[in-house]
Amino acid sequence: MKLKIILLSIGTLFLGASSQLHKGDEIVQVATLSALLDGQYDGKIPYARLKKMGDFGVGTFDQLDGEMVALDGEFFQIKSDGIVYPVKNGIKAPFADLTFFEADQTENINTPLNYAQLRDRLLDLLPDENHYYAIRVSGRFGQVQTRSVHKQQKPYPYPLLSEAVAQQEVFDYEDIEGTMVGTYMPESASGVGVAGFHFHFISKDKKRGGHLLDCNFEQVKIAIDHTSGLRLLKNARNYN
Numbered sequence: 001m002k003l004k005i006i007l008l009s010i011g012t013l014f015l016g017a018s019s020q021l022h023k024g025d026e027i028v029q030v031a032t033l034s035a036l037l038d039g040q041y042d043g044k045i046p047y048a049r050l051k052k053m054g055d056f057g058v059g060t061f062d063q064l065d066g067e068m069v070a071l072d073g074e075f076f077q078i079k080s081d082g083i084v085y086p087v088k089n090g091i092k093a094p095f096a097d098l099t100f101f102e103a104d105q106t107e108n109i110n111t112p113l114n115y116a117q118l119r120d121r122l123l124d125l126l127p128d129e130n131h132y133y134a135i136r137v138s139g140r141f142g143q144v145q146t147r148s149v150h151k152q153q154k155p156y157p158y159p160l161l162s163e164a165v166a167q168q169e170v171f172d173y174e175d176i177e178g179t180m181v182g183t184y185m186p187e188s189a190s191g192v193g194v195a196g197f198h199f200h201f202i203s204k205d206k207k208r209g210g211h212l213l214d215c216n217f218e219q220v221k222i223a224i225d226h227t228s229g230l231r232l233l234k235n236a237r238n239y240n
């Protein structure tokens with residue numbers, strides 16, 4: 001069967017000289033955040049395909065079964081039991097953001113910061129608040145708080161995402177090495193993607209993680225990928 005793939009480009013697809021761009025410079029996204037907020041938890045694109053669309057990113061799973069982190073080409077599923085599982089190729093994503101991460105900008109932080117202060121610092125570092133970035137923050141964290149969501153059962157859309165998240169499992173970790181994996185999207189992307197910062201966390205030993213709620217640290221390394229924009233996989237149902 002011939003796959004008909006419709007790609008809808010959003011935001012600025014080309015930044016600077018096109019010769020500097022290559023495959024994987026953009027953030028590829030499965031579906032929209034509004035769809036997920038409306039309770040559309042059915043997976044749309046199998047991770048077997050998504051693993052070819054990026055080596056870095058965040059997302060979730062069919063029936064909202066946990067939080068996804070992709071780092072250096074490894075894909076992880078943090079379920080509501082707090083355990084980190086490798087992502088099976090057959091499982092599908094109802095929502096995910098992926099890119100091939102290449103650092104365009106790095107910064108070492110050597111002063112204690114909490115999560116709010118980190119976001120302020122990142123805003124100072126970003127060249128343009130109206131653009132799309134992939135961001136990794138790695139090092140030893142004094143404290144990390146993550147969450148994961150419970151697998152939902154049909155019929156959807158209830159509970160809506162806001163209600164499902166209210167029943168989230170929260171995990172607190174202290175003195176933990178790991179990496180924050182995430183994106184920054186501009187206010188204009190609100191509803192399409194997550195406007196502002198959205199981070200997931202994976203520990204260095206790959207045993208802990210989840211959607212990041214809070215953190216603090218004394219020393220980390222920030223790497224920022226200036227992406228070429230956001231590409232929405234519109235007809236997600238055509239991917240099998």
Ligand SMILES: [Zn+2]
Nearest residue numbers: 058199200211
């Ligand atoms: Zn998340």
